[in-house]
Amino acid sequence: MSRSSVGRIAFGALPPLVAVVPAVVLLLTGADRLPDPLAVHFDLGGVPDGFSSPTAALWSVVAPGVLLAVTFGALVALRTTRFLAGIGWGAAGLIGTVLFLAVRANLDAADASDARLSLGALLIGVAVAAAAGVLGAFLAPDDVIAAEPETRGGTMDLAPGERVAWSRSVTSAPMQGLGIGLVIVGVGVGVVVEPGSGILAGTILAVAGLLVLLSASARVTVDERGLTVSLGPVGFPRWHLPLAEVGEAVAGEISALGRFGGYGYRVVPGGSGVILRSGESLIVTRASGRTFTVTVDDAGTAARLLTGLVARSGA
Amino acid sequence: MLIRVDPTRSTPLAEQIAGAVRRAIADGGVAPHERLPGARDLAASLDVSIHTVLAGYQQLRDEGLIELRRGRGAIVREGTSPGRAALLDLVRRLVDEGRRNGLDDDELVALLRTAL
Numbered sequence: 001m002s003r004s005s006v007g008r009i010a011f012g013a014l015p016p017l018v019a020v021v022p023a024v025v026l027l028l029t030g031a032d033r034l035p036d037p038l039a040v041h042f043d044l045g046g047v048p049d050g051f052s053s054p055t056a057a058l059w060s061v062v063a064p065g066v067l068l069a070v071t072f073g074a075l076v077a078l079r080t081t082r083f084l085a086g087i088g089w090g091a092a093g094l095i096g097t098v099l100f101l102a103v104r105a106n107l108d109a110a111d112a113s114d115a116r117l118s119l120g121a122l123l124i125g126v127a128v129a130a131a132a133g134v135l136g137a138f139l140a141p142d143d144v145i146a147a148e149p150e151t152r153g154g155t156m157d158l159a160p161g162e163r164v165a166w167s168r169s170v171t172s173a174p175m176q177g178l179g180i181g182l183v184i185v186g187v188g189v190g191v192v193v194e195p196g197s198g199i200l201a202g203t204i205l206a207v208a209g210l211l212v213l214l215s216a217s218a219r220v221t222v223d224e225r226g227l228t229v230s231l232g233p234v235g236f237p238r239w240h241l242p243l244a245e246v247g248e249a250v251a252g253e254i255s256a257l258g259r260f261g262g263y264g265y266r267v268v269p270g271g272s273g274v275i276l277r278s279g280e281s282l283i284v285t286r287a288s289g290r291t292f293t294v295t296v297d298d299a300g301t302a303a304r305l306l307t308g309l310v311a312r313s314g315a
Numbered sequence: 316m317l318i319r320v321d322p323t324r325s326t327p328l329a330e331q332i333a334g335a336v337r338r339a340i341a342d343g344g345v346a347p348h349e350r351l352p353g354a355r356d357l358a359a360s361l362d363v364s365i366h367t368v369l370a371g372y373q374q375l376r377d378e379g380l381i382e383l384r385r386g387r388g389a390i391v392r393e394g395t396s397p398g399r400a401a402l403l404d405l406v407r408r409l410v411d412e413g414r415r416n417g418l419d420d421d422e423l424v425a426l427l428r429t430a431l
Binding site: 159161162163164165166167168169219221223224225298301305 | 349357363
């Protein structure tokens with residue numbers, strides 16, 4: 001087994017194992033302050049509705065950690081993407097936090113039925129999961145991420161007085177699907193399933209869906225002013241790179257989940273990008289050395305034009 | 316879609332813009348149902364007047380290649396085939412070449428007939 005595949009397995013498998021350590025340590029060291037049996041399951045009101053012995057509780061803390069470790073160790077080793085790394089680390093953060101808080105809820109309770117676990121514990125768990133997920137996606141080491149894309153460059157010959165513009169729109173099928181899905185679910189929750197109390201949740205979902213739909217397309221423009229990417233029918237937000245900031249422009253194939261960990265405006269080590277799908281992309285290296293990537297068809301023409309414009313402006 | 320215009324050429328800028336879009340449709344650089352850049356945006360990109368771009372787009376609409384709708388911008392027509400755009404481009408070049416050689420309209424049509 002090569003060194004890099006050991007690294008990949010460890011990258012996926014270690015976080016869930018590390019995540020359950022606090023709960024395990026608390027179970028072992030706090031034995032004299034914990035009731036027997038322990039409260040191990042709570043209803044939505046935070047009142048315990050499931051109990052087990054400390055030994056059984058230890059296993060029910062270790063088991064999910066091992067299960068997640070095996071799952072994500074294998075997944076990350078097989079197909080390493082920022083997306084999977086983020087999901088794995090996020091799941092580890094969620095179970096680690098919730099299990100620890102559940103054990104802690106038992107601390108100093110005379111009887112297990114006195115233990116309380118508020119819904120806040122779940123919210124803390126979700127927050128930790130989000131932070132761990134972002135960290136995991138960010139830390140995924142370079143040898144874990146799909147190799148640098150193969151690129152093609154070149155330059156376009158431009159006459160001194162010639163005016164040139166290249167423009168192309170790009171649409172994201174996954175984001176359109178997600179947006180439409182969210183709107184349908186939102187309307188369903190708000191109107192059909194639970195009229196009244198469901199309105200707020202339904203509205204939030206539907207608005208989120210509309211926002212995803214609005215950012216599911218972009219127009220990419222290369223002209224005398226540089227590179228401009230404007231999102232959605234509104235054209236906002238907009239990213240602009242003046243010619244003076246363009247170091248090198250090439251075209252290449254990128255993987256949205258593998259290299260950028262998802263869709264939308266993505267920031268990864270060494271650069272950022274407007275990523276609406278996998279595949280052909282314009283990759284611009286700025287003067288600072290950081291890259292700006294935008295997924296768009298016919299990126300080769302855009303790259304050659306950008307290179308030609310930079311050459312002409314410098315001449 | 317790549318649009319190159321040169322103000323130093325004798326062809327009016329609007330016709331140069333129409334020609335570039337026509338060739339882009341012909342070589343698949345822009346597909347049926349795809350939206351062309353907004354007239355205002357393209358005018359800013361090329362540093363020309365918005366009226367110049369609109370005149371170019373109107374020429375393409377008169378040729379049946381694109382649709383112009385208020386508020387929705389310019390869209391390549393559903394039934395537009397790259398072949399038809401290529402043909403229109405050839406016709407334009409035929410007319411230009413004819414003019415350059417001093418032929419009038421009747422002579423051009425007559426010339427075309429001899430090839431039929």
